[in-house]
Amino acid sequence: MMAALRRYLVAGLLVWVPLGVTLLIISWLVGLMDQTLLLLPLQWRPEQVIGFSIPGLGFVLTAVVVIGTGIGITHFFGQHLVGLGERVLNRIPVVRGIYSAVKQLTETMFSNSGQSFRKVVLVRFPHATAWAIGFVTGESIAEACQRTGRDLVSVFVPTTPNPTSGFFVMVPREEVVEVDISVDEGLGLMLSLGVVHPKPKVVDTAAVKS
Numbered sequence: 001m002m003a004a005l006r007r008y009l010v011a012g013l014l015v016w017v018p019l020g021v022t023l024l025i026i027s028w029l030v031g032l033m034d035q036t037l038l039l040l041p042l043q044w045r046p047e048q049v050i051g052f053s054i055p056g057l058g059f060v061l062t063a064v065v066v067i068g069t070g071i072g073i074t075h076f077f078g079q080h081l082v083g084l085g086e087r088v089l090n091r092i093p094v095v096r097g098i099y100s101a102v103k104q105l106t107e108t109m110f111s112n113s114g115q116s117f118r119k120v121v122l123v124r125f126p127h128a129t130a131w132a133i134g135f136v137t138g139e140s141i142a143e144a145c146q147r148t149g150r151d152l153v154s155v156f157v158p159t160t161p162n163p164t165s166g167f168f169v170m171v172p173r174e175e176v177v178e179v180d181i182s183v184d185e186g187l188g189l190m191l192s193l194g195v196v197h198p199k200p201k202v203v204d205t206a207a208v209k210s
Contacts, residue, residue: 034058036065117156120186122177125157125169132157133179133186140170160190 036058037045046054073082090096117135125132140152151173158166179186185198 030056030059033062036062117183120179120181120183121155122179123155123157123169123171124175125167131177133190134158134169135183135186136176137168144170158187158190160193163187163190 089099119136121134122131123134134155134157137154137156140154145152152170153173181198188196
């Protein structure tokens with residue numbers, strides 16, 4: 001009797017836990033996007049216009065603003081305006097460093113030709129006898145390579161189970177071990193604390209024989 005109840009409990013948890021966590025994350029994201037409604041004048045907000053708020057409306061507003069911005073900057077006037085704003089930001093000592101770094105990171109991540117976060121690797125972290133999953137973010141700065149006399153690679157090692165924070169390390173290229181898994185599989189491995197393993201690769205035996 002107890003064995004059957006335990007089996008049913010585990011089966012139920014396998015359904016509801018992933019679903020619940022997914023809904024919580026989506027709810028958090030929608031709530032975060034809804035904060036953009038606070039940028040609207042008070043008389044334009046949904047609770048003032050129709051008498052109640054609509055969950056997810058902030059996500060729609062954010063999408064409209066982002067897409068509208070993209071349409072605007074594709075024209076000459078929009079690019080000229082963005083260039084003017086960037087020149088102003090680049091004159092502010094602290095702001096220009098932050099803006100420049102974030103802009104370069106965004107361009108690299110969303111560019112089809114970018115190499116950042118395209119490779120999953122193993123690096124010795126946090127000590128020489130341990131291995132950690134990391135993502136190659138690019139080549140290290142030339143001065144670091146010259147100072148150390150090594151060919152260094154920039155790697156981001158996320159924390160678990162929250163991959164939005166982590167450590168930036170520069171590792172000798174010969175000590176970086178590439179792993180034949182996708183970025184999504186690498187993130188899944190970390191988010192699950194190593195419980196969910198990537199699916200084994202299917203080997204084409206016909207191709208191997210030829």
